[in-house]
Amino acid sequence: MKATRKTCKAILIIVLLASVSAARxxxxxxxxxxxxxxxxxxxxxxxxxxxxxxxxxxxLSAAEGQTPDGFKPFSIFTNLSxxxxxxxxxxxxxxxxxxxxxxIILISLTITILKRLAxxxxxxxxxxxxxxxxxxxxxxxxxxxALKAAQVDLSPLLGAAGIVGIALGxxxxxxxxxxxxxxxxxxxKAFTVGDIVTIDTMTGVVFSIDTLSIKLRAFDxxxxxxxxxxxxxxxxxxxxxxxxRRLNITMTVPYDTDIEKAKAILLDIAAKHPTVLLHPEPxxxxxxxxxxxxxxxxGVWFSHTDWEPTNNxxxxxxxxRFDEAGIRFAYPTFNLNHTQSTEQxxxxxxxxxxxxxxxxxx
Amino acid sequence: MKASLPHNNTxxxxxxxxxxxxxxxxxxxxxxxxxxxxxxxxDHAGDGTxxxxxxxxSSETATGLPLPDFSDPVWLRTYTGKERRYAxxxxxxxxxxxxxxxxxxxxPPMSTIQGWLHSYVHAxxxxxxDRIASFPLKPLYKTLYGTTTSGILCAAINGKFxxxxxxxxxxxxxxxxxxxxxxxxxxxxxxxxxxxxxxVHGSQLSxxxxxxxLFSERILFTFGQSRVRMSIEGLPHRxxxxxxxxxxxxxGEDKVIxxxxxxxxxxxxxxx
Numbered sequence: 028m029k030a031t032r033k034t035c036k037a038i039l040i041i042v043l044l045a046s047v048s049a050a051r052x053x054x055x056x057x058x059x060x061x062x063x064x065x066x067x068x069x070x071x072x073x074x075x076x077x078x079x080x081x082x083x084x085x086x087l088s089a090a091e092g093q094t095p096d097g098f099k100p101f102s103i104f105t106n107l108s109x110x111x112x113x114x115x116x117x118x119x120x121x122x123x124x125x126x127x128x129x130x131i132i133l134i135s136l137t138i139t140i141l142k143r144l145a146x147x148x149x150x151x152x153x154x155x156x157x158x159x160x161x162x163x164x165x166x167x168x169x170x171x172x173a174l175k176a177a178q179v180d181l182s183p184l185l186g187a188a189g190i191v192g193i194a195l196g197x198x199x200x201x202x203x204x205x206x207x208x209x210x211x212x213x214x215x216k217a218f219t220v221g222d223i224v225t226i227d228t229m230t231g232v233v234f235s236i237d238t239l240s241i242k243l244r245a246f247d248x249x250x251x252x253x254x255x256x257x258x259x260x261x262x263x264x265x266x267x268x269x270x271x272r273r274l275n276i277t278m279t280v281p282y283d284t285d286i287e288k289a290k291a292i293l294l295d296i297a298a299k300h301p302t303v304l305l306h307p308e309p310x311x312x313x314x315x316x317x318x319x320x321x322x323x324x325x326g327v328w329f330s331h332t333d334w335e336p337t338n339n340x341x342x343x344x345x346x347x348r349f350d351e352a353g354i355r356f357a358y359p360t361f362n363l364n365h366t367q368s369t370e371q372x373x374x375x376x377x378x379x380x381x382x383x384x385x386x387x388x389x
Numbered sequence: 390m391k392a393s394l395p396h397n398n399t400x401x402x403x404x405x406x407x408x409x410x411x412x413x414x415x416x417x418x419x420x421x422x423x424x425x426x427x428x429x430x431x432d433h434a435g436d437g438t439x440x441x442x443x444x445x446x447s448s449e450t451a452t453g454l455p456l457p458d459f460s461d462p463v464w465l466r467t468y469t470g471k472e473r474r475y476a477x478x479x480x481x482x483x484x485x486x487x488x489x490x491x492x493x494x495x496x497p498p499m500s501t502i503q504g505w506l507h508s509y510v511h512a513x514x515x516x517x518x519d520r521i522a523s524f525p526l527k528p529l530y531k532t533l534y535g536t537t538t539s540g541i542l543c544a545a546i547n548g549k550f551x552x553x554x555x556x557x558x559x560x561x562x563x564x565x566x567x568x569x570x571x572x573x574x575x576x577x578x579x580x581x582x583x584x585x586x587x588x589v590h591g592s593q594l595s596x597x598x599x600x601x602x603l604f605s606e607r608i609l610f611t612f613g614q615s616r617v618r619m620s621i622e623g624l625p626h627r628x629x630x631x632x633x634x635x636x637x638x639x640x641g642e643d644k645v646i647x648x649x650x651x652x653x654x655x656x657x658x659x660x661x
Contacts, residue, residue, distance in 0.1 A: 269538050305532040305545050
């Protein structure tokens with residue numbers, strides 16, 4: 028609305044200036060009608076201009092504070108006025124002014140309505156983007172209509188604009204790609220400001236979603252800028268999209284472990300942990316057999332705001348309770364089988380080597 | 390300063406208290422509420438006074454565990470200014486309370502059942518009507534009410550649905566943090582429903598006191614085809630003698646609007 032007011036003022040000033048100029052023109056025309064000479068110009072034989080000023084004109088100019096050479100200060104302005112501010116020009120000017128004014132009012136109205144609608148239905152970023160697009164398109168339309176109203180031939184301008192557009196298109200290929208990718212990202216609604224996301228190897232809180240990129244605030248307080256084009260091609264994990272998450276803990280215990288006992292301990296830890304949700308219930312599973320031992324899995328659900336206490340608390344409790352229960356964690360193990368035949372073979376080999384050495388010495 | 394054993398033991402009373410002045414330095418006033426005790430003490434800061442607050446299970450005192458030193462950050466500290474009193478008041482937990490019934494039952498279609506539910510309150514310390522501190526009196530576990538993609542996080546407790554005219558007064562006497570909810574459950578659907586848990590939104594309820602017992606308004610749970618709705622039906626019995634200790638934080642209409650906006654935001658991923 029502020030912009031509209033300013034534009035209205037500007038248009039009013041232009042119209043006022045035009046009116047003043049028109050009035051001045053009218054006054055000059057009256058002066059011409061009275062046939063009062065301003066200056067008489069004659070040509071000398073050699074072609075140079077000679078100005079012969081009548082007495083009356085000199086006196087008049089002296090009285091009005093004009094220069095002694097007889098030129099009135101407003102004479103150039105007057106001539107310009109004659110050339111420019113004629114009736115046709117005024118009509119065009121008023122047309123242009125009206126076109127601009129109408130256009131601005133229409134755009135302002137559209138934007139006001141859109142803002143109200145978007146405030147209720149869209150996220151701030153989408154609404155700002157849509158409003159900007161409408162604003163710039165509107166301004167372009169007004170400019171084109173104003174030029175048309177001024178009877179300016181747009182064909183050469185459009186031709187030039189086309190060439191410039193192609194050049195700009197090549198130059199701004201990446202930016203345009205990012206801009207368009209931004210649209211798709213916004214429409215997907217996969218994340219919003221404040222969500223915690225992992226993009227490729229980077230994890231952070233979405234700090235801002237901008238026209239060309241998104242910014243993440245990493246947990247060590249680094250700002251990471253990811254172009255929208257890169258983001259749209261990458262795998263993205265939103266860690267806070269849903270109210271709860273599951274913490275997956277995998278551990279390997281030796282083959283001699285009592286699995287039923289380990290399961291009971293794990294479920295008891297989960298049941299007693301204050302940030303672990305009672306529903307959905309914790310999930311226990313034997314994941315498989317490996318070289319080291321039996322892989323156990325427990326998944327516990329938690330509110331995504333409780334990640335740190337749940338993760339640390341669960342790991343701490345599992346280590347403590349397993350130690351208390353005498354359950355060990357498996358680590359890479361190699362079994363060496365020691366047999367009599369092997370011993371004999373080694374002894375024979377050693378004997379043969381010794382005999383060889385003695386022969387060499389002899 | 391080192392905190393010593395309590396100077397005076399007080400019975401649980403939801404009321405206003407003068408600052409613990411006149412107690413020998415380093416000792417505390419103890420409010421015993423069920424299995425929890427809340428200690429308050431005074432410290433001086435220039436011309437003003439600072440109220441210190443700390444809560445712990447009564448079992449720790451029973452085992453002879455000393456109180457932490459006053460310089461320990463576990464003590465909450467608040468500058469009282471010129472105010473010489475504080476209020477100890479009950480409050481509902483911030484999360485909705487999901488009461489998991491020990492004995493689930495089936496409610497036939499178009500039928501209604503009436504009875505009582507019991508849940509627990511927090512203790513809050515207020516100065517000049519401002520909430521200064523909140524202490525849970527029971528360890529509350531969290532649970533999800535609904536689906537993993539759009540459910541609501543609740544505090545969970547186990548409880549009974551008591552089909553009687555009067556609440557379980559013995560329960561309230563043995564544990565003063567207990568609050569009784571008069572409840573009516575209605576199955577408005579065409580199919581029988583299994584009532585396993587009921588979710589109480591404390592932010593919409595008041596807390597009333599009658600003698601030593603705490604009550605809320607009468608609650609109606611309506612089971613529809615796809616959802617359960619909690620609404621308030623009115624005051625509990627003995628409404629003449631009730632003392633209001635806490636008023637609802639939000640009205641039912643506000644809650645509905647909040648919830649609708651929440652759902653809308655969840656659906657559209659719109660920012661707050």
